[in-house]
Amino acid sequence: xxxxxxxxxxxxxxxxxxxxxxxxxxxxxxxxxxxxxxxxxxxxxxxxxxxxxxxxxxxxxxxxxxxxxxxxxxxxxxxxxxxxxxxxxxxxxxxxxxxxxxxxxxxxxxxxxxxxxxxxxxxxxxxxxxxxxxxxxxxxxxxxxxxxxxxxxxxxxxxxxxxxxxxxxxxxxxxxxxxxxxxxxxxxxxxxxxxxxxxxxxxxxxxxxxxxxxxxxxxxxxxxxxxxxxxxxxxxxxxxxxxxxxxxxxxxxxxxxxxxxxxxxxxxxxxxxxxxxxxxxxxxxxxxxxxxxxxxxxxxxxxxxxxxxxxxxxxxxxxxxxxxxxxxxxxxxxxxxxxxxxxxxxxxxxxxxxxxxxxxxxxxxxxxxxxxxxxxxxxxxxxxxxxxxxxxxxxxxxxxxxxxxxxxxxxxxxxxxxxxxxxxxxxxxxxxxxxxxxxxxxxxxxxxxxxxxxxxxxxxxxxxxxxxxxxxxxxxxxxxxxxxxxxxxxxxxxxxxxxxxxxxxxxxxxxxxxxxxxxxxxxxxxxxxxxxxxxxxxxxxxx
Numbered sequence: 369x370x371x372x373x374x375x376x377x378x379x380x381x382x383x384x385x386x387x388x389x390x391x392x393x394x395x396x397x398x399x400x401x402x403x404x405x406x407x408x409x410x411x412x413x414x415x416x417x418x419x420x421x422x423x424x425x426x427x428x429x430x431x432x433x434x435x436x437x438x439x440x441x442x443x444x445x446x447x448x449x450x451x452x453x454x455x456x457x458x459x460x461x462x463x464x465x466x467x468x469x470x471x472x473x474x475x476x477x478x479x480x481x482x483x484x485x486x487x488x489x490x491x492x493x494x495x496x497x498x499x500x501x502x503x504x505x506x507x508x509x510x511x512x513x514x515x516x517x518x519x520x521x522x523x524x525x526x527x528x529x530x531x532x533x534x535x536x537x538x539x540x541x542x543x544x545x546x547x548x549x550x551x552x553x554x555x556x557x558x559x560x561x562x563x564x565x566x567x568x569x570x571x572x573x574x575x576x577x578x579x580x581x582x583x584x585x586x587x588x589x590x591x592x593x594x595x596x597x598x599x600x601x602x603x604x605x606x607x608x609x610x611x612x613x614x615x616x617x618x619x620x621x622x623x624x625x626x627x628x629x630x631x632x633x634x635x636x637x638x639x640x641x642x643x644x645x646x647x648x649x650x651x652x653x654x655x656x657x658x659x660x661x662x663x664x665x666x667x668x669x670x671x672x673x674x675x676x677x678x679x680x681x682x683x684x685x686x687x688x689x690x691x692x693x694x695x696x697x698x699x700x701x702x703x704x705x706x707x708x709x710x711x712x713x714x715x716x717x718x719x720x721x722x723x724x725x726x727x728x729x730x731x732x733x734x735x736x737x738x739x740x741x742x743x744x745x746x747x748x749x750x751x752x753x754x755x756x757x758x759x760x761x762x763x764x765x766x767x768x769x770x771x772x773x774x775x776x777x778x779x780x781x782x783x784x785x786x787x788x789x790x791x792x793x794x795x796x797x798x799x800x801x802x803x804x805x806x807x808x809x810x811x812x813x814x815x816x817x818x819x820x821x822x823x824x825x826x827x828x829x830x831x832x833x834x835x836x837x838x839x840x841x842x843x844x845x846x847x848x849x850x851x852x853x854x855x856x857x858x859x860x861x862x863x864x865x866x867x868x869x870x871x872x873x874x875x876x877x878x879x880x881x882x883x884x885x886x887x888x889x890x891x892x893x894x895x896x897x898x899x900x901x902x903x904x905x906x907x908x909x910x911x
Contacts (some may be wrong), residue, residue, distance in 0.1 A: 373409060373672070373674070373676075374674045374676070374704075374705070374706055374742065374743070375673065375674035376649050377706070377742040377743070378646055378673035378674060378742055378743040378744055379646045379746070380449065380450045380451055380646070381450070381451050381453065381643045381646055381647055381742065381744030381745060381747075382450055382451070382452050382453070382475070382476070382640055382641060382646070382744075383452075383453040383455070383473065383475045383476070383647065383701070383744045383745065383746065384452070384453070384454060384455065384472055384474055384475065384476040384477065384478060384640060384644055385454075385455040385456075385457055385470055385473075385474035385476075385477050385478070385496070385503075386398055386454070386455070386456055386457065386477070386478045386480060387457060387467070387477050387478070387479055387480070387487075387491070387494040387498070388479065388480035388481070388490075388491060388494075389482070389488035389489065389490040389491045389554055390490065390688060391482070392478050392480045392481060392482045392485075392488070392510060392511075393480060393482070393510040393627045393628065394456070394490070395456065395508045396628055397478075397480055397508065397510060397627035397633075397905075398443070398454065398456045399627075400627050400630050400633045401454060401633060401636070401637055402443060402445060402454070403630065403633070404447075404630075404633045404634050404637045405445040405446075405447040405452060405637060406445065406447060422438040429682075431868070434706055437528075442455055442456075442684075442699055442730045442746045442748075443456065443605055443730055444729050444730060444745070444746065447637065447641070448638075448641055450641050451744070451745065452640070452641075453744065453745060453746050455470050455473060455474050456558070457470045457471070457494075466488065466684070466805060466806075467494060468497055468498070468772075468773070468775075469683050469684060469757065469772045469773075470683060470684065471494075471497055471498065471501060471503060472501065472681075472683055472701075472772055473681075473683040473684075473699070473701035473746060474503060475503070475644065475645050475646070475647060475648055475744070475874075476503060476504050476505075476506065476640070476644035476645060477494075477498050477503050477504070477505050477506070478505075478506050478507075478636070478640070479491065479494075479498075479505050479506070479507050479620070480508050480510050481507065481510065481522070482507050482510060482511050483506070483509050483510060483511045483512050483514070483516030483517060483522070483543060483624070484514060484515060484516050484517060485517075486517060486522055486525045487525055487526070487529050487530070492529070492530075494528055497590075498837075499617065500855045502617055503617075504615050504616075504617055504620075504644070504645060505532070505617070505620045506613050506614075506620065506621055506623070506636070506639055506640065506643070506644070507526065507534065507620045507621070507622045507623070508623050508624075508625065508632070508636055508834055509522060509622065509623070509624045509625075510543075510625065510627050511626060511627075511628075512540055512543050512547055512550075512561075512624055512625060512626045512631065512632070513543075513544065513547060513561075513626040513628065513629050513631070514543065514544050515543055515544040516540075516543035516544065519536075519539065519540055519624075520700055523536065523606065523622065524621070526620065527839060527888075528708070530620075532617075532618065532619065532620045533613065533618060533619040533620070534606065534619075534620055534622045535551060535606060535607050535608065535609040535610070535614075535619055535620070535621050535622065536553055536602055536606055536621075536622045536636060537609060537621045537622060537623050537635075537639065538550040538551065538552050538559075538622075538623055538624050538632070539551050539552065539553060539595075539598060539599055539602050539624075540624045541587070541591065542591070545563075547561050547563075547584060547626075548560065548561060548586050548587055548595075549561040549574075549583075549791050550624055550625075550632065551580050551595060551599050552635075553599065553603055553608075554603070554608070556578060556579055556581070556599070557577050557578070557579065557580070557585040557795065558578055558579065558580040558586075559574065559577045559631075559635070560574060560575040560577075560583065560586045561572045561574055561626075561629075561631055562575060562580075562862075564629065570575050571629075571630065574630075574734060580595065580596060580599070581596075581637065591624070591714070599693075604669065607619070611619050611643055611770065614643060615645055620811045621639060621643065623635055623636050623639060623656070623657070626726045630885065637885070646673070646744065647673040647702075647703070647743040647744035648673070649670045649671065649672050649673070650670065650671045650703045650769060651670055651769075651770065652668075652669055652670070652671050652703075652760075652767050652768060652769050652770075653666040653667065653668060653669070653681070653767075653768045654666060654667040654669055654767060654768075655667075655716065655766055655767075655768050656766070657719055657765065657766065658716075658719040659719060661821040666768070671703045671704050671767065671769075672704060673704055673742075673743030673744065674704070674743070675704035675705060675707060676704075676706075676709065676764060677704060677705050677707065677763050677764060677767070678702065678704065678705030678707050678713065678761075678763050679702070679703045679705060679760070679761070679762040679769075680700050680701050680702040680703045680704075680760070680761055680762075680769075681700070681701055681702045681703070681758070681759065681760045681761070681769040681772075682698045682699065682700055682701075682749075682755050682756065682757055682758065682759045682760075682761070683699055683701055683753065683757065683772060684698075684699040684757060684804075684805070685698050685699070685756060685757055685803055685804045685805070686699065686748075687800050687801075687804055687838070689714055695750060696750065696751060696752060696753065696757035696800075696819065697728065697748040697749065697750050698748065698751055698756075698759070699746055699747075699748060700747050700748070700749050700755075700761060701742065701744065701745075701746050702741055702742065702745050702746070702747070703743055703744050703769065704743050705742075705743065705749075705763070705831060706740065706741075706742055707724075707727070707738075707740060707742070707745075707747065708739070708740050709724070709725065709726075709727055709738065709739050709740070710723065710724070710725055711723075711724055711763075712724075712763070713761040713762065713763060713765075714761065714762060714763070714764065714765025715754065715755065715760075715761055715765065716759070716760040716761070716762065716765055716766065716767060716768045717759065717760070717768070719765060720754055721765070722751065722754060722755075723760070724749055726750055727741070727747045727748065727749055728747060728748035728749075728750070729745075729747060729748075730743075730746070730748055735748065739908060753800075753803065756803050757772055757803070757804070757805050758772045758909070770909075772909070773907045773908065773909055774805075774808065774877075774907065774908045774909075775823070775906065775907055776852065776853050776854060776855075776906040776907065777808050777821025777822050777823060777853055778821075778822070778823050778824070779821065779822050779823070779824070779825065779828070780810075780819055780820070780821050780848045780850045780852075780853060780885065781819070781820055781822075781828065781845045781846060781847065781848050782817045782818070782819060782820075782845070782847070783798070783817075783818050783820050783843055783845055783846075783850045784817065784818075784821075784843065784844055784845040784846070785841050785842065785843050785844075786842040786843070786844060787841075787842070790841055793820070793824045793839060793840075793841060794817070794835075794841055794843065796839075797835055797838075797839040797841055798818055798820065799878065801831060801835075802835065802877075802878045803878065804880050806827065806830065806831060806834070807820045807821065807822050807827060807831050808820065808821040808822070808841035808853075808878075808882050809821075809877065809878050810822060810853060810876070810877055810878065810885065811875055811876050812874070812875045812885070813867075813870055813871055813872075813874045813875060813876070814871060817848075818846075819850065819885065820855055821846055828845050831843075832845070836908075838900060849887055850873075850885040850886065850887060851888050851889065852885070852886040852889055852891075852892050853875075853883050853884070853885055854883065854884045854885070854886065854892060854904040854905060854906065855877070855881055855882070855883055855884075855904070855905045855907075855908045856882050856884050856902055856903065856904055856905075857902070857903045857905065858901055858902045858903050859901065862899070862901040862902050863882065863902060866884075866895075866898075866902050867882060870884060870895070873886070873887075877908075881908065884904065892904065900905075
């Protein structure tokens with residue numbers, strides 16, 4: 369039993385996501401943060417071959433084969449008196465929807481930049497999501513062990529393209545083969561870098577930090593003085609770190625390192641512990657139970673982390689993490705209260721009650737039972753299709769958090785199973801993947817084909833891979849006549865009039881909401897003009 373109050377327990381939580389362009393080294397950084405936090409003993413070798421080419425946080429077969437992350441993982445570990453909940457997101461742009469939903473559960477983001485490439489397109493997109501949600505950002509510039517851009521050019525790019533004030537916490541001494549280490553602004557503490565000898569498999573520990581004035585032995589002629597001059601210039605030219613400006617989203621502290629060489633990781637973990645915000649107050653609605661007749665209008669309220677009632681929302685559903693058990697786990701981000709194993713929680717939109725007898729705390733693919741949890745924590749709730757992405761849970765069953773969005777897919781394809789006798793199994797499998805948010809499923813009002821929608825082609829490959837691996841179904845994706853999907857809404861009579869005229873292009877999504885499937889963007893514009901009383905939307909709130 370915790371002796372701390374609810375507010376004290378919440379205050380020691382740090383729930384953060386890692387965002388980056390593919391190949392910026394995000395998964396490697398995740399591994400090394402877990403290593404620094406004492407959660408694992410050896411980091412997975414993402415770049416290794418064969419059996420070694422896997423990481424602790426990538427569990428899906430396609431992730432292990434390709435060395436990429438395509439699903440968001442949740443990892444919890446305790447370090448330095450604080451509880452860290454690390455949300456590892458897919459970097460690949462085809463999975464932007466999964467990343468967006470994961471960011472709704474994060475209080476802070478670590479933006480990883482490649483020191484040679486700077487800000488890349490996907491980084492920019494993810495940054496915009498953070499800005500929309502007012503998530504403060506810590507910048508980690510990775511891969512210093514390779515030749516990098518000029519550090520000042522990188523900071524200028526952050527300032528000009530992201531409209532953020534960069535505040536360097538450390539400053540690197542060169543990069544690539546000439547990397548000597550880095551110096552801390554203000555204190556003048558120098559952290560030397562130890563090069564890994566060519567051909568050596570063993571990691572070489574980096575020497576202990578020491579005052580920059582005493583670190584001459586680590587430099588070649590002229591380099592020591594050059595770093596001391598650069599430090600003075602940087603301290604005069606860039607703003608000192610201001611935590612309030614950081615929390616308000618105006619400033620980003622900048623740290624440097626090499627995830628692969630475990631350099632700068634301890635400093636990053638310390639920064640997250642010291643500066644990342646604890647769980648924040650969340651806006652919510654208090655609604656009448658689903659079965660209430662003539663229900664009053666929802667009441668707006670704010671949920672404080674220290675509130676007594678257990679509340680929270682499901683931001684991800686993951687099926688078959690353990691293929692032997694056909695499991696289905698809902699990732700539940702707690703917003704308030706003190707959760708105890710065995711507690712009963714109600715789902716707000718259905719009124720169903722759940723006894724949470726086997727809640728899970730994740731460590732990548734390892735898991736253990738959680739006896740208790742507090743605001744900011746992410747726990748896994750095993751369930752068989754009761755919980756979906758966007759569901760709000762609470763003890764009263766009346767609290768509803770703002771839903772998580774579904775975005776209109778950019779590619780629509782028909783899917784059928786090679787063995788016609790397995791058509792029933794295909795329906796069940798596609799329902800499961802749609803509830804997870806891996807894909808969107810549309811059932812046409814006329815005809816038996818399933819139409820699946822995704823943001824990018826890689827999602828179809830993952831879908832085919834999982835249908836084969838987890839459900840034993842060989843599927844074929846075929847070109848569909850549709851180019852766009854739009855949810856429709858409006859007065860009942862207007863919607864029914866529209867649907868009767870376009871019956872052949874109407875479908876239902878997994879929530880039975882009506883969807884118009886257009887053959888081209890021109891057609892979408894044409895029907896919008898013809899039916900001004902009907903709303904055609906690109907996003908739909910889940911839950």
